[in-house]
Amino acid sequence: MRETTPKGLHRLAFGGDYNPEQWPESVWQEDVRLMREAGVTMVSVGIFSWALLEPEPGTYDFGWLDRILGLLHENGVRVDLGTPTVAPPAWFYRAHPEALPVSREGVRYSYGSRGAICHSSPAYREAAARITTQLARRYATHPALALWHVHNEYGVPVSACYCDTCADGFRRWLDARHGSVEAVNEAWGTAFWGQHYTSYEQIDPPRLTPTVGNPAQQLDYRRFADATMRENFRAERDVLHRLSPGVPVTTNFMTALSQSDSVDYWAWGREVDLVTNDHYLITDGRRTHVNLAMAADLTRSVAGGAPWLLLEHSTSGVNWQPRNPAKRPGEMARNSLAHVARGSEGAMFFQWRQSRRGAEKFHSSMVPHAGTDSRVWREVVRLGADLDSLAGLRGTRTVPDVAMVWDWHSWWAQSLEWRPTEDHEARERADAFYETLYDRHLTVDFAHPEADLSAYPLVVVPALYLTTEAAGRNLREYVENGGTLVVSYFSGIVDEHDAVHPGAYPGALRDVLGLTVEEWSPLGEGESVRITGPDGASLTGDVWTEFVVERGARPVWTYADGPAAGRPAVTRHRLGEGTAWYVSTRLDVASLDVILSAACEDAGIEPRVELPRDVEVVRRSGDGGDFLFALNHTAHDVKVPLEATGIELLGGEHAAGHLPVPAGAVRVVRLDA
Template sequence: MTNATPRPMRLDALAYGGDYNPDQWPEEVWHEDVRLMREAGVNLVSLPVFSWPQLETSPGVYEWGWLDRVIEVLWAGGIRVDLATATATPPAWLVRRHPEMLPWDADGRRLEFGSRQAYCPSSPVWREHVARMARAMAERYGEHPAVVLWHVSNEYGDHVARCWCPESAAHFRRWLEARHGDLDGLNEAWGVNVWGQRYTAWEQVEPPRRATGPINPTQLLDFERFSSDALLELFRVEVDVLREVTPELPVTTNFMSIFRELDYWRFAEVEDLVTDDAYPDPADPRAHVPAALNYGLMRSLKGGQPWLLLEQAASAVSWRDVNVPKAPGRMRIDSLQAIAHGSDGAMFFQWRQARYGQEKFHSAMLGHRGERSRSFRETAAFGRELQRLAPVKGARVRSRVALVVDWDSWWGSSAAESLPSQRLGWLAQARAWHGALHALGHAVDAVRATGPFDGYDLVVVPNLYVTDAAQADALAAFAAAGGTVVVGPFSGVVDPTETVHPGGAPGPLRELLGIEVDEPWPVPDGRAERIELDGVGYDAPVWTEWIEASPEASVVARFAAGVLDGRPAVTRRGHGDGAAWYVGAALAEDGLVEVMRRALADAGLPARDRIDRDLEAVTRADDATDFTFVLNHGDHEVVVAVPDGAEDLLGGGTVGPRLVLPPLGAAVLAAPRAAEPPFVTLSETTE
């Protein structure tokens, strides 16, 4: 079921708050919590995510009273509720009555109860019970005025994204039969004549458990698809119940940024509001760059609709090997970055820091020292500041550049063992290409390979290992209509059954790109090949390719060393009113920036002459106003050129044409909407 018309969340301001776990605290603490929430500007909390055992203490025996009272206390304090269905993990009594619902790993071992997500996604017992619990929650609380959003489960796939148990095996076989029709179709799709893997009965097919050697890559790809679909089916079980009982309330489940295990394009079709849990590492001075890519995906999953940052850390997390706290000001700019990229609020895990359990060292808005804690002082100050950004709510990010995110290609280029190299990672490529565009001053949306591409001048495809005719046709149509396409290495290699395209790569992209890849030429560890672009050399440390360019394709850069010396490395072919570029190497950062600079120019888009990777500028807009967020993520002052006469919603007053931002400084500039979004660059002078 696709939700064609998303239901809005009834919240008049930008959302601010966090996960609330009142069942971890004595009841007398609840009123103090609400007092401090009001002081901090909190208007939304998520609960009771992990409270099924406290709500249903034994089969069919419910203890609603404590949750009734909590919701009433919050409502009286003017705080709305993102109400979880409490199905994030099963209660112990359910697991012990039905141990068959526990998941198995790839070695055939059953995983025990004692953490969370202790379930097989395909288990009919689990599906029956989550539907029953969702119905009970909806019937009791669905009409309460405090409830503005349904929160289904929690971070699907975080701990159990794949299951290899007998129930999953049976479900996998049913999925395969629906996809391939019959055994002949399966055998054809899987290419079973290699290594004698022909199947003569469905019962012979199993999930790809640990085997004697490399496993059929098509079987692996289908299992990735199936596993994502199995969790999507589980999500739909609850969504269907909630839509039946409470048809006016919006539904979400919290994503985990760019997450390999689940195809979020398909998940987002089912829900009303995209929400994300984001935890950029404070120890990484560049963490804001991949965060921007994550947020570009979140806002794009429903066609540019604002989303919501549902979880972030006020300071340190508890699950890294070294959990570095956020320096003063870091939480603020991290929150502003998410809002800049389309989030209609900033939420945290969690409100009050736990005293026991697995997350007792995970920071919270209200730390162990209570209102004396640094995290509370900073989150309360930001809550007050956030009110100045109320006009931004509902505005959409303006971007002319999009990056193709394709889960089939991610799965296909990473699941199999028999690849030319294990060093060309899909996510690493996507982050590198996005990072180059980010450095050159662009906020980047995400798109499917089939589009739509309306409104974009440049579409980049870091890797499209699995490619079909519909994708190639959509990219060709975009270029023919005047767009610029840039395709990265190891693209157009196989079809959706993991079969190499006739004639090899780039398969159905061959005519658009005007090149053929004779052979991939991965680079051994510890070495780097070189390309030459306009007389300057750049490293290619991971991957190169032997490319044959057609007469219609011009050579932009050539390899400058090794066996490929003098051969094409980067090409461009005119196509209709636009152009298609091919980059046949995984380039180091400086080389990729220079290639993207030329591609932007080819698309008629600006690029920063001088680069400071800590400077980020993103524009959200409504029909009348551009809201340009200018953020300095670094530990040094930056001076930028901005539109003259804009109003700074954070600092007050008008600014321009120069703006000085201190370390971790930010401004949100409101100005009449322009034909093109403002393009912020470093100022030519610092005086």
């Protein structure tokens, strides 16, 4: 059985990326002293240090790394040790310029950033295996070693390269996937626009073309690029497993839907020993804590519901958005504990000490430029103490209420050119449905469309343009067996090759929804439609309308105006023991709540009206006990009802009846059995 828990770490993980190579050794003693003061339990080391560890080809210098690992061990700090393969040295690129990736436009990137890698490059793969092997041989049994950290944020900033080496790799991948050129022609529909191939040598990556290229080819290339990165991860992982058995291996994901769209994390989650994630607040005017909760739920789901680890987030502002505000007092702790509530086994940051130089010198850190006489440092120390008091929840699991279906392949396909409207976006619908469920105080699991859904009373499908026949059968069986399903428009349309399912829309979901769609009629910019319900109430939709024909479903809301006036807008279909709802226009969060309220009633989910908006209540449960998290994102004190008594772990008080949660604060109750 593979090890999934950081070796030797008996508390929650707390610390961050530590880059001692940026500082003179005279600073290191001060660093470890401050780590002890803050209660740091683990740091990530060596992620960008290849040029220092191997200053010349085949010449290694581990002296500085020996010294820092020894110092950390002496001070009780565990180490997440990186393989530095995200940033090859300058000498490597001088010898192998072909390892720099080529853009779709045919431009080869230059050295001087990070992540500039052609993942098909044999020279890169050989060099990465050599440095990983050297590290594993030297540190496999080091007493500080808790976790191996391969590469860094695969797919950021470059996932796909379009060079000739990748073209050769793509042809081999196509042969392995499809089996013959004839099968590729069939899958890609090359009869259209005369794109037929008679040999693999004629097939190139989907480089820049004068008009839209073959969408199925583009979709397969995304799959190839993702699989190639994953192949490189596995190569390093296998070296580490062989030479350093018993130490788990990870790589840091970026599951937040707004931050990484090039990686199929369902596939990656099966490859790592421990799922870890990086998350940064997207400060675009929306409620940042909702996106945080969504990212945490998605990461936990990629981990199969098991505990995972937040490996990076920020103590305060970041440096790479158009505007980078500081976090407000208490927000850092609230963000951190929100991740813990949703399954993380700790809270790590980028980075420990704020850099003086380089591109991220204005990115916040645990030790800021202002030093220890600062609000950020005082909050870091307080958070360390709070996390230490929560060590007893290690190994427990977050308890979900409902599920949301999500698939990266569908997102890739829907994001290609020439769709019915540029105003419809899969992530926007996922955000809207998630926010609606969040505001109903429901904890969400994400699920692959072909996964077992039987544990969930309610499943929502916000955007599943690409729906396989197997996924369609799975969703139908879920409803027939008693589940409640809610599907949004432009779902069920194409198969895994981006080919439209035979017959009327919505293709693979016609039977479960009990309807067909004759046509779509997207709305113009700024246009909206009114839909009316059985009680005369009205809601407003925009972006999208459809000409829906009932085939067993019954209309619940009807278009009152617009292109589809008089036609069903929202339908309900009784099928077997369950119910399937369909929403054929874009509704905002408030309007979606009306529909999801009725669906929740079908699913037997009681409303949680006693909880105020922007107050999260999440439960973790397991052999360690039951833990209730209450997070108050508002500016007002609130009281959260308790169904059982317990001890509030951050303050030590007895809790019964109602749990007081001050404005902006977090409370965690270990419930009595």
